[in-house]
Amino acid sequence: MTQKTNDQEILAVSKIISIFTDGILFFDQSNKLVLMNKEAEKILNISKKDVIRKKIIELIGTPYLENIVGALLSGRKKRWEEEMEINEKIINVSFVKNNGTLIVLHDITKEKMVEQMKNEFVSIVAHQLRTPISSIKWTLKMFLEESFGRTTKEQKKYLKKIYTVNEKMVELINDLLNIAKIEEGRYVYKPVSTNLGRLIDSTIEQFKEKAEAKNIKISFNNLEKNAKVVVDPEKIKLVLQNLIDNAIKYNHEEGKVMIALKKEEDNLLVSVKDTGMGIPTNQQKRIFTKFFRAANVMKTDAEGSGLGLYINKELIEAHGGKIWFESVEKKGSSFYFSLPLQKNKNKIK
Amino acid sequence: MKKKILIVEDDRFLRELIAKKIKEQGYDVSEAGDGESGLKLIKETKLDLILLDLILPGIDGFQVLKNIKQDPETADIPVIILSNLGQKEDIDKGMDLGAEDFLIKAHFTPGEIIEKIKITLD
Numbered sequence: 001m002t003q004k005t006n007d008q009e010i011l012a013v014s015k016i017i018s019i020f021t022d023g024i025l026f027f028d029q030s031n032k033l034v035l036m037n038k039e040a041e042k043i044l045n046i047s048k049k050d051v052i053r054k055k056i057i058e059l060i061g062t063p064y065l066e067n068i069v070g071a072l073l074s075g076r077k078k079r080w081e082e083e084m085e086i087n088e089k090i091i092n093v094s095f096v097k098n099n100g101t102l103i104v105l106h107d108i109t110k111e112k113m114v115e116q117m118k119n120e121f122v123s124i125v126a127h128q129l130r131t132p133i134s135s136i137k138w139t140l141k142m143f144l145e146e147s148f149g150r151t152t153k154e155q156k157k158y159l160k161k162i163y164t165v166n167e168k169m170v171e172l173i174n175d176l177l178n179i180a181k182i183e184e185g186r187y188v189y190k191p192v193s194t195n196l197g198r199l200i201d202s203t204i205e206q207f208k209e210k211a212e213a214k215n216i217k218i219s220f221n222n223l224e225k226n227a228k229v230v231v232d233p234e235k236i237k238l239v240l241q242n243l244i245d246n247a248i249k250y251n252h253e254e255g256k257v258m259i260a261l262k263k264e265e266d267n268l269l270v271s272v273k274d275t276g277m278g279i280p281t282n283q284q285k286r287i288f289t290k291f292f293r294a295a296n297v298m299k300t301d302a303e304g305s306g307l308g309l310y311i312n313k314e315l316i317e318a319h320g321g322k323i324w325f326e327s328v329e330k331k332g333s334s335f336y337f338s339l340p341l342q343k344n345k346n347k348i349k
Numbered sequence: 350m351k352k353k354i355l356i357v358e359d360d361r362f363l364r365e366l367i368a369k370k371i372k373e374q375g376y377d378v379s380e381a382g383d384g385e386s387g388l389k390l391i392k393e394t395k396l397d398l399i400l401l402d403l404i405l406p407g408i409d410g411f412q413v414l415k416n417i418k419q420d421p422e423t424a425d426i427p428v429i430i431l432s433n434l435g436q437k438e439d440i441d442k443g444m445d446l447g448a449e450d451f452l453i454k455a456h457f458t459p460g461e462i463i464e465k466i467k468i469t470l471d
Contacts, residue, residue, distance in 0.1 A: 130433035131360055134454035138366045141458040147373060170455045181436070190437075234437070 010034055023091075023105030027072070031056045034100075043105050044068075045087050068093060072101060083108070116184065123180040126173045133173065136166050168303055175307040178238070179290070182314045191319075193342055194233045196268055197222045197261050203240040204259070207248060214253050218244070221260040227268055228342040235315050236339070239323075240270075242308035243335050247274035249304065250297060250333075267321070267338040278329040287325065288313040296329065312337070352397040352470060353377040357387035357413065358431070359405050363454070367400065367431075370459040371466070384408030388416055396426050398470060400462075401448075403432040403439070411442060418447040427469050431462065 013035060017024045023040030027033055032055050036048050044064045051059060059069050064086050071082055072095060081094045092106045140163045143151055151159065204218050211218050229236075247257040255275040262269050279287055279294050286292045291306040316323040316337050327333035354376050358364040361382065368378045379394060381387035384405045391399065399417070403410035410432065417423045427449045432439070435453040443451050449469050452462060 127433060130453075130455045131363065134433065135360070135362050135366065137455065138363065138370075138459050141460065142366065142370065145460065147369065147459075173455070177436070 022107075025068070025103040025105070027056065027101045027103075029100050031101075033059065040105055043086060043089065043091060043107065068103060071095070072103070119180045119184045122176055126176045126180070129169075129173055133166060133169050137163070137170070140166065172305050172307075175305050175311065178311055179307060182311065182318075191230045191232055193228050194231050194236070196227060196229050196231075196236070196270065196339070197225050199233055199237055200240060200259060200261060200270070203237055203244060206241070207244050210245075211248055211257065214248060214251065214255070216248055216251055216253075216255050216257060218248075218257045219259065221258070223260070223262040224268060227261075227263060229268055229339045230342050231319050231339060236319070239312045239315050239337065240272075242312050243272040246308060246335075247272050247276065247333075250274065251276035255332075263341065264338065266341050268341050269336060269338045271334055271336045273332065273334040275332040278331050278333050279325070279327040280329050284325075284327060288323075351375065351377045353379065353394065354398045354400060354466065355379045355381065355387065355390055355394070355396050356400045357381045357384065357405065357410070358400070358402045359383055360402075367459060367462065370463060374463055374466075376466075382406075384410065384413045387413055391417060391423055391426070392420075396423075398466060399426055399428045400431045400466075401428050403430060403434050403443070411446060414443065414446045414448060429462075429465060429469060431457075 014037070017035065017037040020037055020039060023043040024035065024037045025033060025040050026035035032053060033051055034053065036052060041048055046062060046065060051062060051065065056069055056073065059065055062069075067084050067086065071084075071093065075095055075097075078098070079094070079096045081092060084091050084093050086105075089107055089109045090112045092108045094104045094106070096102045096104075140159055142148060143159050144156060144163070200220060200222070204220055207218065244257065244259070251257065251274045256273075257275075258271075258273040260271045260273075277296050277300065280296055283292075283294045287294070288309050290310040292310075293304060293306040297304065313323050316339070319339055321337055321339040323335070323337040325333055325335045354371055356364055356368055356371070356378060358367070358380075359382050364380055364382070368380055371378050379390055379396070381390055385407050387399075387401075387405075388408065390396075401410050401413060405413070410430065414428055414430070417426060417428060424447075428447070430443045430448045430451045431454055432443075432451070433454050435451075435456075440451045450465055452465060457465075
């Protein structure tokens with residue numbers, strides 16, 4: 001291809017991309033910046049004439065563009081996306097390598113703002129709901145304790161039922177608050193060295209009554225009594241609570257919940273197996289999505305918010321771990337999560 | 350002599366409920382609906398324990414707690430926070446300011462709150 005036709009080609013493409021609402025940059029195979037549209041100039045706050053036809057190396061040190069060049073130089077994949085703060089805006093930057101590199105800058109500041117408003121809204125509503133729910137909880141409890149005079153056996157039966165329903169609302173609000181925090185990305189982590197086995201022990205202890213009510217046996221096979229992980233213990237406890245709660249809730253009377261802890265390469269692996277109703281194969285894909293509840297569960301159990309496993313996935317991945325499951329309908333489910341094992345202290349130093 | 354407990358809580362219904370429960374246990378109860386009148390009562394009365402809400406009209410609970418702990422006359426009165434805030438930051442902040450305990454209203458029954466009061470007073 002002659003230089004002339006190449007220039008003509010660039011001119012033609014420039015014309016087309018000049019009207020795009022996203023910022024576009026294109027580096028050719030020799031890593032020279034050959035295309036750039038108006039929107040990219042605007043987003044990066046630079047003028048085309050200062051940068052066009054320059055090589056990547058020459059662009060290091062150009063404000064804003066530098067971030068992109070840095071990501072481009074360290075990127076190893078064929079295509080990827082990154083969120084960057086550029087000139088007080090939040091930009092989704094996507095990179096596509098194919099005979100050169102195409103970079104698309106998409107301004108997502110507005111979406112991020114709406115998302116933040118939504119999270120704040122959920123958080124405020126949830127907090128506000130806690131007050132009336134507390135009054136209901138306290139009043140019911142005091143009726144049951146006969147602070148307001150005697151209550152009959154039948155009255156007590158129904159008061160207890162309302163109390164249980166109200167407790168579900170308390171849990172739902174907790175879930176919503178957790179999710180709002182996770183999605184805001186300001187979930188505070190204070191990772192400390194934690195003995196995972198002991199955390200599991202104390203969580204099982206909390207579910208004793210609930211399990212006994214359904215005659216369910218919980219066993220724990222701890223093969224790593226001394227192993228530690230560096231985690232936020234409250235968050236990992238929440239993950240365990242969600243898994244054990246599900247294993248009891250979706251189990252049969254006299255079923256089993258089998259928990260195990262073992263090492264697998266550089267990770268600690270926790271499994272929570274139940275002998276319950278399982279997850280239908282055609283619904284397994286969606287099990288970690290927000291508000292999703294499997295069809296068989298919906299028929300038998302009206303409770304549950306569809307938030308627990310979503311929270312779990314977010315939390316485990318935020319700790320650098322993985323979560324997955326195996327399930328056969330009517331046989332039971334096994335949930336697994338792994339967390340990176342704490343390295344020997346000497347090695348860290 | 351009966352021990353005296355102050356409840357600082359802006360929601361009147363909740364305040365009435367917990368006041369009734371505490372009285373049943375044989376304690377004396379004072380009530381305040383906002384931070385300002387709470388602080389006034391704390392200065393004027395001899396108290397054995399304070400149940401303190403955090404979100405209050407005017408001076409909030411954190412500020413009330415700060416004032417209690419800064420004044421040598423009142424610094425020794427145990428304060429139990431009873432609030433519906435409950436994120437880690439809130440709890441850390443309350444405990445750092447010198448609270449004895451941090452109870453989330455929706456997570457505790459009146460009976461459980463009484464237990465905490467008894468443990469603190471013993």
